[in-house]
Amino acid sequence: MKISMIGAGGWGIAMITHLAHLHKDVTLYCRNPETAEVLRKTRESKDYLPGVKIPEHVRITADLKEATEKMDCLVLCTPSKAVEQMVEAMAPWVKKDAVVVCASKGLAAGTGRCLSTVISEKLQGITDNIVALSGPNHAEEIGKGLPAATVVASEKENAARFVQDIYMSPKLRVYRSNDILGVEYGGALKNIIAIASGVQDGLGLGDNCKAALITRGLAEIQRFGVAFGAKADTFYGLSGVGDLIVTCTSSHSRNYNAGLKLAAGMTKEQITGGTRMVVEGFRTTEIVYPMAKKYGISMPITEEIYRLMHGQHTAVEALECLMTRAKKSEDGIDMQ
Ligand SMILES: NC(=O)C1=CN([C@@H]2O[C@H](COP(=O)(O)OP(=O)(O)OC[C@H]3O[C@@H](n4cnc5c(N)ncnc54)[C@H](O)[C@@H]3O)[C@@H](O)[C@H]2O)C=CC1
Numbered sequence: 001m002k003i004s005m006i007g008a009g010g011w012g013i014a015m016i017t018h019l020a021h022l023h024k025d026v027t028l029y030c031r032n033p034e035t036a037e038v039l040r041k042t043r044e045s046k047d048y049l050p051g052v053k054i055p056e057h058v059r060i061t062a063d064l065k066e067a068t069e070k071m072d073c074l075v076l077c078t079p080s081k082a083v084e085q086m087v088e089a090m091a092p093w094v095k096k097d098a099v100v101v102c103a104s105k106g107l108a109a110g111t112g113r114c115l116s117t118v119i120s121e122k123l124q125g126i127t128d129n130i131v132a133l134s135g136p137n138h139a140e141e142i143g144k145g146l147p148a149a150t151v152v153a154s155e156k157e158n159a160a161r162f163v164q165d166i167y168m169s170p171k172l173r174v175y176r177s178n179d180i181l182g183v184e185y186g187g188a189l190k191n192i193i194a195i196a197s198g199v200q201d202g203l204g205l206g207d208n209c210k211a212a213l214i215t216r217g218l219a220e221i222q223r224f225g226v227a228f229g230a231k232a233d234t235f236y237g238l239s240g241v242g243d244l245i246v247t248c249t250s251s252h253s254r255n256y257n258a259g260l261k262l263a264a265g266m267t268k269e270q271i272t273g274g275t276r277m278v279v280e281g282f283r284t285t286e287i288v289y290p291m292a293k294k295y296g297i298s299m300p301i302t303e304e305i306y307r308l309m310h311g312q313h314t315a316v317e318a319l320e321c322l323m324t325r326a327k328k329s330e331d332g333i334d335m336q
């Protein structure tokens, strides 16, 4: 079994460390040759995941061909903005019928399509074994081997089973799903609500407000996902409500921390300029809000995060707008 991790940020390092405890032939692709050399020598990324030792037998390479060819399983975990380009670059070396896993959480710019859809298109004629992996999984905890659960989803049942077998361990419980779109929309859109959660904590709004935000956040994530082909029930699972809870409440979350900074008055540019780590929720908001507007999908929290990011509302104004909206019924079917 030859497994390769494409992306050496926090998530890639956590996953390859987990997989290295279960498999012998494991590779980590790091795009920067100097960084790859440092990782080879120190077996640790001080920048992305300090305190996690990459096992000695993990092959670390900056050569994409070496990281791709002959691999039975390729896991993509770059920031979402790089996934399409990365798959395009890998395509000439991807083995026929290899299983390709998308562990990045985001959507395609412009179209808002799921990353698995883009990957499938780029690998047409080479493989259709495309799987999404998503769940409440902070790299900091997976890297330390703390217990967790996740979901692997695919239209191809055998591909999902294959990835389930590869990842499953007494430390990581892996569930299967056939709703790849639902799993991906949950993973991508929860980052918007996590930013909002950071904003609300930054304003000191309390636990009742947090519970309301998570619950109403789930409702709008589900509305969007279902409108684009996901199954409603998937959002009540690990990749939906599970990931939403952890990202809205964990101090590990980059999106949550970005929200805290927005509430403190920092701009999106100041926040992203101050960290090398990806804050996916900003990009996902830029993609989702115009789509929600275009297709008439009510997403009030997403709308306020968009306005906050664009300096159109302050955090306090965003709160006021959300609290003073027209009266609604909870299930969205408004009674006369
Ligand atoms: N960190 C976490 O706990 C989890 C992250 N994810 C997702 O995984 C993806 C990656 O996240 P992290 O590893 O945390 O990010 P990170 O910010 O820790 O690291 C990003 C890595 O991608 C590389 N990179 C940046 N731009 C690139 C490009 N254009 N082409 C190729 N490589 C590029 C960087 O050099 C770095 O190695 C994101 O979509 C994130 O939402 C999913 C689950 C958990």
Ligand SMILES: O=C(CO)COP(=O)(O)O
Residues within 6 Å of the ligand: 105, 135, 136, 137, 138, 139, 191, 194, 243, 246, 247, 252, 253, 254, 255, 256, 278, 279, 280
């Ligand atoms: O997706 C994640 C946890 O499941 C990571 O979230 P952040 O990108 O906000 O850190």
